[in-house]
Amino acid sequence: MEAHLYEWGNLLLRWLHVIAGVAWIGASFYFNWLENNLEREGDKPRGVGGTLWAIHGGGFYYLQKYQVAPERLPERLHWFKWEAYYTWITGFLLLVVVYYLNASTTLIDPSVAPLSPLQASLIGIGVLIASWFVYDGLCRSPLAQRPALLAAVGFGLLVLLAFGLTHVFSGRGAYIHVGAAIGTIMAANVFRVIIPSQRALVRALEAGEAPDPQQGKNGFQRSRHNNYLTLPVLFIMISNHFPGTFGSHWNWAILAMLMAIGMLVRHYFNVRHLPGPNGWMLPTAGLATLVLIILTAPSTVYQRHQGDTRLAPVDFPEIRQIVENRCMACHAAEPTFAGFSNAPQGIRLDDDEAIRRYRAQIVRTAADTRSMPPGNLTDMTDAERLLLRQWLRAGTTDE
Template identity: 50%
Template structure:
């Protein structure tokens, strides 16, 4: 019953996280689009910084941006903050349900570190806090005005963090925590900088005062930072479904490349919004993805070695797989087999040979946390048997 409740809790919180995340990121994309596409020169009143005509959903819209604030603050002023807050709260709750609740399984990797489950949780939470403090200090320094150098240093720090985490916890958990760090920076920008700046501006307008223009500039800068971080964090949100990334021997480098690609694609869209043509960012990003496909290709096995028997393979399934992948899992983690994948008979194993090879042989992320202590020799033997017994991917293939 416990596993059943946890499964539904996982699903419910994940659903909330996706809904609020879509709302937050959608609003971020939209307002950066507005900022980049404002008419700032033609037929503007003195009090305006820009305006924009748009059509959507069968109707015309006209938007205006003020340089400072309107003479009278409207009674119904829409704020955009709850989307960010609930995205982070649901994300952290999901992190606790999936990774911290079963830290021995999902957080630890005995082959790289001997830290305890409690230490891994402390490391994860500590990383979120320290990352925000470092980032916030950098934003308050003179370095923030040197945009390219600031971005380069930020990227180097994130990659260094990713490398350090993969040396202490499982690569899968490391990926998720890099995503959690990025998400924390984004929501902290909203909570500590963007919303307080906007509240000060609104209060000043209500009192007939002129607010400090630097507050708006700082809020806009943090908002732009958030905009560039969205695509990398979206990738990390789905990364746990793709073991060829976090399961690679140099998973931190794969993550670094994917972060770069995400930022490059976002920058292309931002340039396009400003009317600036760029002909190399998207092709370069595509080349980067193709290069990753090649660099993460599975390592070939020596098929000439003696292939173990079917009975030996089914014994492996019993020891290492069937506690989760069975009609009635004995593992306390699952009420039903993950992905409805059951490996209790030979035809099922042959049918899912590619999945098994990707998870248990190539990326070696299964069994979870290697709780059953599957040896390197067993993985090689399993891979050789799978190569010899895989079903053809296409009909007629020999």
């Protein structure tokens, strides 16, 4: 029953999280796009810095952006903040349901660090809080005068965080905490800086005073950072489907590369309309992706760990025995492992035909990446993992 409720909690929170996240990032992409496409030349009403025509959903839209602010505040002014807050709230609750209440299957890997669920959860929450204070401190330091250097330092710290966390949590748990730390920074940027600086702007207008340009600058800096963080954070949120990334020995470096690629792609879309040599960015991102695909190919992993390519076929009953002992407690029609009400991801390994059919996935998760069994809860041995690999490469004696 409890497992059933977790499952539904996970489903509903995840659904809401995606909906709120789409609204937040969608609005952020839209306003960035507007900013990059405003017509700044030609006749415009007083105080207007740019205008733009668009057609969408069967209607024409005409927008104008003020250089600083209109002379009088409109009666209805729309703010964009709840998308960010709801994304963070649902994301945090999801983190609690999936990672903190089920820490031993998702967050902890005893071969990395033998933490208790409480210790692991407290470290996780501590990381989120600390990340914000470190980041916010950097943005308020003299480093803020040098945006490119600030970005480089920030990126270095993110990689350091990824490296550190992969030495504390399971690969999957480490990845999600890097993502949650970025998400926390982004939502806190909205809550602590962007919205307050907009409030100050509005207050100044209402009082008939000149708005303080520094407020606008602070909001702009944080908004820009959020913009660059969107693509990395989106990858991390889907990363748990890709054990080849978080399950790898080099998981932190793979994450660093994917984050850098995401930021570069985002940068291209931010500057492509500006003069200057921008054409190299997308090809470089593509090339870096290609290098990553080649570096992570399992065949190179095999060759490194296992020089001999002439392997003998294995006896299928041996494979069945391994799956029965190490996987079937969860991956069965009616799992016996506490906390599971259904076979995870619908993957049932409870008959011979299924075991053969899932061969590639079994070897990928249990031998290449070791993301299964989670946290090695069922004590799978290295010899068993090697045998699975041999099965993939040489087949079985009865085939």
